[in-house]
Amino acid sequence: MTGAPSRTSRVSQTIKQHTQRPSSRPGPTVSPLHVGDPDFATPEFITDALCAAVRSGLTHYAQPQGDPLLREALAADLSSRARRPYSDRQVIVTAGGSPAINSAILAVVDPGDRVLIPNPTYSLYADSTRLAGGVPEYLPPGRDGRIDLELLERRAPGARLVVLCQPGNPTGGVYTRGELEQIARTSAEHGLLVLSDEAYDHIVYHHATFVSALEIDALADRLIYCQTLSKTFAMTGWRIGYVAAPPDVAAAAGLIHRTYNGAVNSAVQRAALAAVTTPSTWPADRLADYERRRKIAVDALVDLPGVSFEEPDGAFYVFLRYPHALSSRQMAGHALAHGVGVRSGSEFGPAGEGFVRIAFCVEDAQLTTGLARLRTALTTDSPQELTP
Known part of the structure; x- marks a missing residue:
């Protein structure tokens, strides 16, 4: 039939x-x-923390939204970097950076929603948008190869989300503070959420100045921040990342991640705690x-x-x-x-x-x-x- x-x-x-x-x-x-x-x-101090966690009995189910100690540490780090308070309720621990992105996009994009994606950029943003039933709209770069802010302004009306990747994959480019502030003004004017994927934020070369979207006060109420430990600490196979967002978005992303992926490995989360709290060169x-x-x-x-x-x-x-x-x-x-x-x-x-x-x-x-x-x-x- x-x-x-x-x-x-x-x-x-x-x-x-x-x-x-x-x-x-x-x-x-x-x-x-x-x-x-x-x-x-x-790094050995991270692998040692994993072994210690296993030996101490952290071999059972973790809380769906993440280990409370890790979420508290991440919230403290975010608060310091953003110079405004983040609570642990705004942080969801995910099974890597890709599930952070996927959970966030599925949480906020409904069928038919337009998602603005400056390109060239990481392909997962468009794939996740389509999976949610949304419509990815690629924004070509301007003549200087940077984001075309005038084009973003023209495309913004009626869109749901704009996705930023910096330092960029594949270009290695970073946004200036002025560009981020203009993106914040455009998103506020048209009601857009802004997802900023900053997986390479510890790999910025000495000639460049990196400004995180966390530092832009005007983005505070609409920023979805996605991060991973994969690149910073050579932990790609450990599958550990997180998403930080306004409480309602974080709760929705947490529900998506719990449903699609489940709780992250308990011992790996304690290793991640060591990674983000241990002073290291x-x-x-x-x-x-x-x-x-x-x-x-x-x-x-x-x-x-x-x-x-x-x-x-x-x-x-x-x-x-x-x-x-x-x-x-x-x-x-x-x-x-x-x-x-x-x-x-x-x-x-x-x-x-x-x-x-x-x-x-x-x-x-x-x-x-x-x-x-x-x-x-x-x-x-x-x-x-x-x-x-």
Whole structure:
């Protein structure tokens, strides 16, 4: 018996049609410049805290909204950074940064709601919007490559949410205080919520000035702040993050996360508590490593004919425009044929077509090998280009 497709099949088809994220990984012989996974081992004081938590018996269900001690510590940190009070009721501990984003978007976006997404940017924002039944609207950058604030003002009426990512994935860009204040004025005028994903906030290079959305007082009542420990402490596989928001949004995001993901691992939450409360130079030391790797990447690519990119202010990516007459996906395949993994720029929105992203969060020898292979790919024609 045939009939209209089920809701499940419609959602599945929609996500499959629109998502740009790859479903497989290159093999072990490929230089892995495609994955944003820091190669460093998690700091020992964090792994020690995990072991201690397990030995003490923290092996049972945690509270759905998160370990009270961790939520209190996160609320205290947020209050200090924002210079206004955050309560633990405003903090929901999630199973990584992606569930924080997904839970927040599903909590506030209804079917038909428009979500404004400056791009190129992380693909999950659009995927989560579609999953909620919302309509992602990509905002192309301005002529200078930065956010087009006039376009945001024109698109804002009737929209539900604007999503910011800084330091940016894939560009490594950061917003100025003036840009954030203008975004705050626009969102207040048109009733928009603002989601700010700041996963790379501890990876900002010394020439750049980073201003968190937490520091913008005019965003206080409409800010949804998403964070993860993955990048700062090389904890990608631990799956621990959080969302902080006005109490009603936090409660809704907590319900979504509890339903979709369940409570986060009890012992991992105590390890996260150690991460956010233990004084350490570890993030600063790793930033120095990333500074060195950033220079290796920039020096290897800056002289290539037809290749252009903005040097990143933060994160650990270079987003480069290539000279080949190939789509971004084809260019990623061309690079793979030369033994180096990169991400297709189209994964990050329409403005990413014609670009590829490389990650320089691998150890120096792998990075140097991968960049040499990428140089060869960027200076060699592909079979698609040679076919009449």
